[in-house]
Amino acid sequence: MPDSPIKIALLGTGIYSESDYLPSLLKETQDHSDVKTVWSLDASAAERFAVQFQAAGRAQPQIAVGDAGIEEIINDAEIDAVVIVLPFAHQPPLIKRFWAAGKHVLSEKPIERDVKAGLALVKEFDENWKSKNLVWRVAEDYDHEPIHRRAAELLADPAMGPVLFWDLQNQNYCPDGDKWQSTTWRNVPDYQGGFCLDGGVHSIAMLRVILPDPPAAVVSSASLHRKHTPPHDTILALVLPASSATKEPSGSTTKLDINRLQAAKLPEPGKSTPAGTITFTWALPDIEPRPPKELQVLNITCLNGKLTLINDSGTRILEVSPANGSRVKAVKETSAKKGVEVELAYFARAVQATKAGRAVDPAEDYGTPINTVWDVAVIQAMLQSNGNKVDIQQLIDQYK
Template sequence: MAGIALLGAGIFARHEHLPAILASPNLLSLKAVYSRSQTSSVALADALPADGPKPDIYYDSPSEPGRGLADLLKRDDIVAVDVALPILAQPEVIKAALKAGKHVLSEKPVAADVKGARELIKWYETELPAEKKPLWGVAENFRFMKSLVFAGEEVKRIGGRVVSFKLEKFGWVAEDNKYFNTQWRKVPDYQGGFLLDGGVHFVAALRYLLGASGQELSKVAAYTALLEERLQPLDTIHGVASTKQGVNGSIVLSFGTEFKNGTDLEIITTNGTVSWSPTEVKTVTKEGESKKEFEYSSGVGEEVAVFARAIKAGTGKVDGLQTPEEAFKDLEVLEGLLESGSGGAKVKEISV
């Protein structure tokens, strides 16, 4: 088993990452938890089952000898860290952990913007010893959702030439939403607000299904808007996109529509259409329509287990769905949409 530490005590760390680590007892052993404040770190440890592991607690506020993040990273029995911290705090911690020789699974997005992501990936590729480079995977849990994986299989099964695609995500972030009431999300110091923090998931899902049909996004253009004043700086994107292979489609993302909620992602080919939402996949072909329903699952359990298996395999590679480069493409598409919106729907090129 690989000794692991969970870095971060926020909602997603408590509700998703912590149970995912505990659900992989044959692969992972929780050795420590860390949060910037002692209060939140203790609360995270207290959330563990009474009969579960008793990890050591680390924090940097208040400062206490032997209790900081630097002390945690010195431990030989911790070979990996799961980083689920606020977006702007992630890169520095990722670097510190990698320099300490720890394998890192870090939450999406890979960084707050393309510039920072490119610099971080270049640093990882060039500044660490090649012979003993720790693994670095980026946790985009949508790529491991059972419903999305099945939808990808359906896209491959029906085949045909892709003629169009559509992504529509409408939602409403209420004032009492647990994520909205996280201070760093409520007053974001990064581009896009919820469009970055939440929207990147849906871009990843679109790219996953386009990839199943041999397509890769290459151009985007969009208009952006703020429909709900408290969801600064923006909450809505209406965009169009083209693939490298010349297929056109549409992208709509909104977290500010109180009376419309839901996800509809479609890949349309000459042989049929596959429509995905987190709990349902519908396939339409000339033979008729089929539908498969899924109980909602975030995919975090699967992604943590996949990362743990990569550590155990010892090949020096993470799963292809967890590479920083893959997460970079998600971020680049989303940033392209945001920048296009600020520039009056100017077309933005996406590297492929």
């Protein structure tokens, strides 16, 4: 007998909730959950969301507003879980209240404003609520994006050979008054990094999923180039893997006699380290044609081919270009973005399994909170480096 759909409350009716969560919840694939309640500070916004469920042939959710609405959700025994899509700095107090009420929680990324706060939240859950069979996941859609998982599979093909180096570009034009910048929590942020944190953790999660040797240390510079995007709008970083990732160079020495005869005079040869570079900026000038919103380009150069992943607003493009004479197969795949849709489905199925006393499917166990603390740690390291090497694990360990 199939599990009954879980009952959820959706908290938040802002830009991102309307552009990504609402369409995903209305899809027929979301048959593992029913939205019982929509909460907002604005009753008209909640009503606008609710009527769209009815228009899509679904039961129209109830409306909950303000502090009283939070209490209604807490006291509603029919609601199994809450999906919180609010500015991340406002989420932790609500998350804790819902844990105390026995509700499962899917909360938006970043997990917290910094590593210290993120670890504290994870510790509180692990010590007080995990044993009560509550499910808590962080809604990092780049962790769930199927084409990112596909990129990791292609990169793991032995025919590609080792990663030599990589480059991640996330460059944005953000005018004063842009819809993503004009909200108070972004316009006057009380957290490190501004857009570099809130937007940057997406890209770091993508690297975590795709790279065989994820970042271990950074040397970087953080800047504020435009006063309307404080406290930082640009990061330039050299990203280093763990020392164990450094290997001997591939191939054989040259077959040219003249160079072989001179080999004894050569300086000590280098090693092969799969380092990368990152450019994050929300300070581009207004030049036509403007780059698409959310444009990210990741190039990973391997011994026998190159993998390119382009995230262009709603479209994902994945390409593998083989080296001449290699066994690598050319690939070009295009997909609509599906991360939010997938994370909602995986969360709902995890709650269903937990309610039924079953183990959660490990193949769907993404969005684990401790992984998203690591995402924040990479951004924090890049913000704090100021040209000095910062070890990411040491940064995390100092707050444990």
